[in-house]
Amino acid sequence: MNRFVQTMSVILLAAMSFSSQAVRVKDVSMVEGVRSNQLVGYGLVVGLPGTGEQSRFTEQSFKAMLNGFGITLPDSLKPKIKNVAAVAVHADLPPFVKPGQTIDVTVSSIGSAGSLRGGTLLQTFLKGLDGNVYAIAQGSLVVGGLGADGADGSRVLVNTPTVGRIANGGIVERAVKSPFTQGDYITFNLHRPDFTTAKRLSETINNLVGPDSAQALDAASVRVIAPRDPAQRVSYLATLENLEFKPADTSAKIIVNSRTGTIVIGKDVKLQPAAITHGGLTVTIAEQQNVSQPLALSEGETTVTKQSIIDVNQDDSRAFVFNPGISLDDLVRAINEVGAAPGDLMAILEALKEAGAISGQLVII
Numbered sequence: 001m002n003r004f005v006q007t008m009s010v011i012l013l014a015a016m017s018f019s020s021q022a023v024r025v026k027d028v029s030m031v032e033g034v035r036s037n038q039l040v041g042y043g044l045v046v047g048l049p050g051t052g053e054q055s056r057f058t059e060q061s062f063k064a065m066l067n068g069f070g071i072t073l074p075d076s077l078k079p080k081i082k083n084v085a086a087v088a089v090h091a092d093l094p095p096f097v098k099p100g101q102t103i104d105v106t107v108s109s110i111g112s113a114g115s116l117r118g119g120t121l122l123q124t125f126l127k128g129l130d131g132n133v134y135a136i137a138q139g140s141l142v143v144g145g146l147g148a149d150g151a152d153g154s155r156v157l158v159n160t161p162t163v164g165r166i167a168n169g170g171i172v173e174r175a176v177k178s179p180f181t182q183g184d185y186i187t188f189n190l191h192r193p194d195f196t197t198a199k200r201l202s203e204t205i206n207n208l209v210g211p212d213s214a215q216a217l218d219a220a221s222v223r224v225i226a227p228r229d230p231a232q233r234v235s236y237l238a239t240l241e242n243l244e245f246k247p248a249d250t251s252a253k254i255i256v257n258s259r260t261g262t263i264v265i266g267k268d269v270k271l272q273p274a275a276i277t278h279g280g281l282t283v284t285i286a287e288q289q290n291v292s293q294p295l296a297l298s299e300g301e302t303t304v305t306k307q308s309i310i311d312v313n314q315d316d317s318r319a320f321v322f323n324p325g326i327s328l329d330d331l332v333r334a335i336n337e338v339g340a341a342p343g344d345l346m347a348i349l350e351a352l353k354e355a356g357a358i359s360g361q362l363v364i365i
Contacts, residue, residue, distance in 0.1 A: 023244065023247055025243050028190060028197070028247055032188070033179040033180050036094050038091075038093075041126040042110075043121055043122055043124030044061055044086060044122050045113075045141065047083060047119050048119045051115040052082045052085045052114075053082070053112045058084060061086055062081050085116060086110055086111045087110060088108050088110050089105055090106055090108075095178060097175065098172065099172050099175055101171075102169070103168070104169065105135075105165070121169070135172050135173055136173055141165065143163070143164040180233070184225060185223050186233070188222045188224065189221050194247070194248045196248030200246065200247065200248065201245060208239075253269070254269055
């Protein structure tokens with residue numbers, strides 16, 4: 001068995017078994033209102049070893065900074081500041097973070113600076129969407145990239161030297177009000193909206209708390225009655241988010257990555273009647289019904305059994321023939337038996353899609 005066959009077998013088994021697993025509520029949903037908020041600011045990085053920039057907005061920012069310290073430079077004076085770079089600073093403010101706690105910040109050059117390695121970010125205000133300052137960032141940058149310039153103009157870059165990070169470099173100055181403790185309800189929003197999953201989630205909560213405690217509002221939201229006392233609400237939510245239930249099976253879908261040759265096929269994908277020509281490969285898939293007759297005096301019953309017959313030949317034949325209802329798993333296994341390349345399967349899937357012979361969605365990335 002070649003590597004492609006092994007890879008396809010693992011992907012198919014994973015796709016088939018995932019939907020049968022019970023999951024926790026916290027793993028497939030989030031509580032409405034419990035979210036991060038994006039912050040952004042503009043600042044200066046100093047102390048660079050000649051890898052800064054000489055631009056008009058950098059000079060203006062540098063002079064404004066000195067004015068804040070009581071130092072005024074003449075308008076005609078253009079300071080040589082190749083150890084300074086103008087940067088954009090951004091961070092995510094997690095929910096329930098309180099003033100005095102720290103957050104990580106990312107610093108990115110917005111000018112022509114060659115590298116931020118060795119630089120230090122000066123005090124920078126980080127603002128939210130409403131224009132208020134929620135954190136202040138400052139500190140030494142950790143840069144994972146590296147750049148080197150040659151005398152002949154050649155240049156070597158490793159990763160990105162113009163982006164750095166400051167762990168715990170932002171101090172929170174203002175807390176964001178959360179609607180978590182407001183109202184008589186909490187709402188779970190599913191990461192992947194599905195009417196069946198929303199119904200099963202509400203039924204699971206009702207089985208624990210009581211009838212009509214949870215209500216599925218749509219395919220993405222389940223509203224649950226909750227106590228108003230904050231301490232009781234936290235304990236209540238801690239119980240609900242650890243409940244386990246079985247979400248709905250995913251829709252029939254095939255995902256094909258044409259760059260890497262990776263193909264993921266859902267277990268509910270079926271084939272409709274069709275015939276396909278592709279090279280010299282012939283695949284015939286059919287269902288045969290057999291009669292199982294019990295022995296005399298065994299008191300058994302005559303039953304009808306089904307047997308899948310897959311015949312694979314690689315010669316001058318030109319057609320793929322299969323009966324309706326056959327799964328793509330069977331087709332993949334048949335093609336793999338003759339050692340066909342991943343490209344052959346991709347071409348077949350695309351042809352099936354064009355012919356409308358796949359009972360599922362084909363996504364090519």
